[in-house]
Amino acid sequence: MSRLNRRQFTSVAASAVAVAATSRVSVAQTPGPNEQLGVCVVGANGRGGEHIRGFNKDPRTTIRAIVDVDPAVGKRRADQIKELQGKAPEVYVDVRDALASGDFDILSCATPNHWHALMGVWAMQAGKDVYIEKPISHNIHEGRALVAAADKYGRMFQTGTQCRSSGACIDAAKFIADGGVGEVNFARGLCYKRRKSIGALGNYPVPKDVDFELWCGPATYTDPKLTRQQFHYDWHWQRHYGNGDLGNQGPHQTDIARWGLGVDRHPQSIFSYGGRLGYDAERKDPRYVDAGDTANTEVSIYDYGDKCLVFETRGLDVTESAGPVVDAMFGKGGGNKIGVIFYGSEGYVAQVSYNHCKVFDKDMNLTQEFRAKTSVGDDHFANFIDACLSRDAATLNANAMTGHLSAGVSHLGNISYYLGESNKASVGEIEKVVSGVKSLDDNSETLAETVKHLESNGVDLDKTPLSLGPVLKFDNETEKFVDNNAANSLLTRNYREGFEVPSAENV
Numbered sequence: 133m134s135r136l137n138r139r140q141f142t143s144v145a146a147s148a149v150a151v152a153a154t155s156r157v158s159v160a161q162t163p164g165p166n167e168q169l170g171v172c173v174v175g176a177n178g179r180g181g182e183h184i185r186g187f188n189k190d191p192r193t194t195i196r197a198i199v200d201v202d203p204a205v206g207k208r209r210a211d212q213i214k215e216l217q218g219k220a221p222e223v224y225v226d227v228r229d230a231l232a233s234g235d236f237d238i239l240s241c242a243t244p245n246h247w248h249a250l251m252g253v254w255a256m257q258a259g260k261d262v263y264i265e266k267p268i269s270h271n272i273h274e275g276r277a278l279v280a281a282a283d284k285y286g287r288m289f290q291t292g293t294q295c296r297s298s299g300a301c302i303d304a305a306k307f308i309a310d311g312g313v314g315e316v317n318f319a320r321g322l323c324y325k326r327r328k329s330i331g332a333l334g335n336y337p338v339p340k341d342v343d344f345e346l347w348c349g350p351a352t353y354t355d356p357k358l359t360r361q362q363f364h365y366d367w368h369w370q371r372h373y374g375n376g377d378l379g380n381q382g383p384h385q386t387d388i389a390r391w392g393l394g395v396d397r398h399p400q401s402i403f404s405y406g407g408r409l410g411y412d413a414e415r416k417d418p419r420y421v422d423a424g425d426t427a428n429t430e431v432s433i434y435d436y437g438d439k440c441l442v443f444e445t446r447g448l449d450v451t452e453s454a455g456p457v458v459d460a461m462f463g464k465g466g467g468n469k470i471g472v473i474f475y476g477s478e479g480y481v482a483q484v485s486y487n488h489c490k491v492f493d494k495d496m497n498l499t500q501e502f503r504a505k506t507s508v509g510d511d512h513f514a515n516f517i518d519a520c521l522s523r524d525a526a527t528l529n530a531n532a533m534t535g536h537l538s539a540g541v542s543h544l545g546n547i548s549y550y551l552g553e554s555n556k557a558s559v560g561e562i563e564k565v566v567s568g569v570k571s572l573d574d575n576s577e578t579l580a581e582t583v584k585h586l587e588s589n590g591v592d593l594d595k596t597p598l599s600l601g602p603v604l605k606f607d608n609e610t611e612k613f614v615d616n617n618a619a620n621s622l623l624t625r626n627y628r629e630g631f632e633v634p635s636a637e638n639v
């Protein structure tokens with residue numbers, strides 16, 4: 133099928149909406165074997181494999197199409213699906229061709245972040261229900277467009293934050309809401325997750341057969357095209373496409389943190405400091421420049437008025453103690469520590485993995501545990517499929533607004549970091565600022581722990597200092613920063629022609 137231009141695609145999408153609106157009425161509550169919902173998985177390399185596994189496992193869905201801009205990935209997954217289902221899916225390189233074919237009900241997207249929102253909007257315009265990986269957006273403007281599109285087209289929208297369907301997290305959130313550890317106004321999200329350097333900044337060949345212009349889509353088209361060694365996955369650490377670990381691992385934890393704190397809104401002020409540090413020390417070469425340009429060390433403080441969230445990203449080795457509270461919950465010694473700690477007036481709740489939460493009293497005695505008894509990922513797909521069949525969006529565990537607000541935490545934190553990136557500051561200068569930033573954390577203590585972590589990884593903060601972002605005020609209603617044009621310009625991006633994510637009013 134020839135590739136449709138934007139105008140042709142929009143007209144196909146409009147008629148598809150009309151067709152879907154009528155045909156959907158006939159979908160049975162409990163589909164028989166011939167009434168499975170058809171799924172198109174878009175972006176099939178890493179996480180897309182889990183989408184294939186999940187939809188294949190559920191008897192109510194069948195995978196009819198695969199889209200991947202890398203034909204080698206598309207072929208590999210099509211072969212796998214043929215093995216699983218006994219029938220090969222349609223294979224596409226361009227999602228517009230798949231949408232024009234129209235032969236499926238659900239679009240499930242696991243592409244790089246810069247494509248999520250446009251795919252979601254196009255698919256909902258074409259009458260598809262959508263499962264979109266976290267973060268659902270690359271910026272705030274895109275999240276709002278997805279919320280508006282789901283509403284306007286009456287589509288089921290599930291955000292890929294599967295912890296929302298984790299029995300452990302559901303029980304822990306209820307326990308907190310019921311006052312299990314008293315009053316909870318403060319949460320700390322942890323992404324202590326080792327990330328090695330992605331290799332030197334350079335000029336690398338794009339894999340043959342990959343249409344790089346299509347891969348870039350809504351993102352900037354750069355020259356040189358590919359500045360990282362590895363084509364797949366490492367885009368997470370280049371800000372044109374990814375959102376660093378605050379926007380990668382982060383949305384799982386920022387989502388759980390918002391849930392437990394009960395804040396269904398954006399923060400009213402945001403402040404970050406951090407850097408991409410330690411890789412020159414690791415390579416023992418002061419001139420070494422890693423190809424990533426997102427922070428691998430970042431502390432972000434979010435003020436919600438009466439509630440507060442602090443999110444810490446540490447991409448270097450956690451070698452020894454991470455402080456008595458974190459050690460007690462996540463284990464002493466080195467290694468990754470990923471989760472959320474809720475600080476209550478009568479104790480703590482810690483989400484220590486996707487399927488496990490722990491409760492501690494004030495003396496750090498473990499008093500209760502919550503565990504998911506079934507697969508968190510499968511349950512999240514099942515919750516989505518339930519809603520696709522019942523057409524009851526209220527039953528979705530992670531709708532578009534949930535995804536928007538939780539991705540938004542990452543975007544807002546990164547904006548403070550990006551704006552302050554060239555503002556290199558000594559630890560003393562940062563200490564002066566953080567001690568005055570409104571927070572329910574001990575900001576000075578968190579800074580001291582961050583510095584200790586960096587120094588234990590050989591980072592010389594005199595030679596490679598941290599960057600100090602500005603404190604930004606944000607208006608939840610207008611979704612704009614207050615009196616800050618530079619910050620507001622980062623709420624969206626300059627879209628390439630043909631790949632514009634429309635505003636919420638124009639979806």
Ligand SMILES: NC(=O)c1ccc[n+]([C@@H]2O[C@H](COP(=O)([O-])OP(=O)(O)OC[C@H]3O[C@@H](n4cnc5c(N)ncnc54)[C@H](O)[C@@H]3O)[C@@H](O)[C@H]2O)c1
Pocket residue numbers: 174175176177178179180199200201202205225226227242243244245247265266267292293294346347349363364365366380
């Ligand atoms: N929910 C989770 O637990 C979880 C886990 C891992 C990843 N993710 C998310 O899944 C997404 C994908 O991550 P990954 O690790 O699989 O990345 P990846 O780079 O390994 O795979 C992305 C795939 O998308 C393809 N692609 C890129 N642009 C495309 C386009 N326009 N059309 C079709 N295909 C396109 C690439 O060729 C590649 O095969 C990310 O947004 C990530 O945050 C979620």
